[in-house]
Amino acid sequence: MFVLGLDIGYSNVKLAFGDQLAPPTTKLFPAGAAPVEHLPQAIDRASDTLRVTLDGVAWGAGISVSKLSNWNRALHQDYTNTSSYKALFYAALLSSERSVIDVLVTGLPVSQWQDRSARQALANQLKGVHQITPKRQVAVEQVHVVPQPTGAFVEQLFTTQDRRLSDGRVLVIDPGYFSVDWVLLNEGEIVSASSGTSLEAMSVLLDKTSELICDDHGGKLTPEKIEDALRSGSSNVLLLGQEIILQDYLAAAAQSISMIALEAMKQSLRREKGSVDIVLLGGGGASLYQNATKEFFPLNPIFTPSQPTLANALGFFYFGRG
Numbered sequence: 454m455f456v457l458g459l460d461i462g463y464s465n466v467k468l469a470f471g472d473q474l475a476p477p478t479t480k481l482f483p484a485g486a487a488p489v490e491h492l493p494q495a496i497d498r499a500s501d502t503l504r505v506t507l508d509g510v511a512w513g514a515g516i517s518v519s520k521l522s523n524w525n526r527a528l529h530q531d532y533t534n535t536s537s538y539k540a541l542f543y544a545a546l547l548s549s550e551r552s553v554i555d556v557l558v559t560g561l562p563v564s565q566w567q568d569r570s571a572r573q574a575l576a577n578q579l580k581g582v583h584q585i586t587p588k589r590q591v592a593v594e595q596v597h598v599v600p601q602p603t604g605a606f607v608e609q610l611f612t613t614q615d616r617r618l619s620d621g622r623v624l625v626i627d628p629g630y631f632s633v634d635w636v637l638l639n640e641g642e643i644v645s646a647s648s649g650t651s652l653e654a655m656s657v658l659l660d661k662t663s664e665l666i667c668d669d670h671g672g673k674l675t676p677e678k679i680e681d682a683l684r685s686g687s688s689n690v691l692l693l694g695q696e697i698i699l700q701d702y703l704a705a706a707a708q709s710i711s712m713i714a715l716e717a718m719k720q721s722l723r724r725e726k727g728s729v730d731i732v733l734l735g736g737g738g739a740s741l742y743q744n745a746t747k748e749f750f751p752l753n754p755i756f757t758p759s760q761p762t763l764a765n766a767l768g769f770f771y772f773g774r775g
Contacts, residue, residue: 458769464630473774482515514544519677558769560601564650602627604765605735621730628738653714661706711745
């Protein structure tokens with residue numbers, strides 16, 4: 454049985470896939486997608502640009518948003534219904550190098566997953582036979598849609614075998630690009646009333662970082678340039694010919710933005726009678742939310758996956774293989 458764990462974010466697309474009896478293969482690529490006329494010529498020729506077809510129109514996917522011309526990313530709650538999302542989904546299917554996906558598992562932000570019709574609509578959208586290029590079809594046999602942060606929980610449970618995760622009350626916090634999601638699990642079961650979403654996420658944090666840098670150095674620095682630097686693992690960014698070290702600016706922005714998101718989360722937990730046993734911090738923004746998380750939960754052990762950006766996709770894979 455071939456399983457694909459798929460996390461289509463607003464910044465990156467993460468995949469974990471393979472046969473259910475083998476360790477998964479992982480891939481990550483930027484979540485930029487647009488018709489080919491919006492791709493700079495150099496990118497259009499690049500071998501790592503994934504070409505797919507939507508309704509007879511050629512698209513490029515897996516591109517940094519900063520490289521697209523006259524094209525804006527979809528940054529709203531209806532993301533799953535956009536052509537960009539569809540192009541990234543097709544690119545993920547292409548990357549799997551399979552013609553049949555037996556089980557696909559993906560996630561939705563908690564606030565959307567709580568709407569049964571929304572998660573059913575996404576499952577129906579992803580299931581079936583997809584014509585991803587003129588000469589290539591991929592069939593998806595089964596689809597499961599789960600709350601986004603539960604992927605990190607399943608990944609951590611699978612890799613550590615720590616019984617505190619399965620037996621305790623675990624709060625999973627997932628700072629993504631568009632939203633910060635959290636899920637409370639009690640002995641592995643979701644406590645829906647104490648799970649939710651805040652929009653004080655990485656996109657807002659990067660906007661603030663850009664603002665702080667430009668206040669100090671002048672010029673105009675797009676948040677997408679900072680996003681590209683973080684994705685590549687670079688500690689600085691070029692502005693007006695000068696290398697700007699990002700760490701202090703990111704930390705300052707994170708201090709204010711992360712506290713707002715976590716305050717909303719704490720409000721959702723106030724009616725809980727039991728205490729949280731463990732906090733699990735995953736997602737691409739995990740490191741930037743770590744200090745605020747420690748301030749809010751000074752007495753709790755805080756777990757962070759070894760690969761926080763890939764944690765949801767890996768957890769989705771483990772969930773799908775059963």
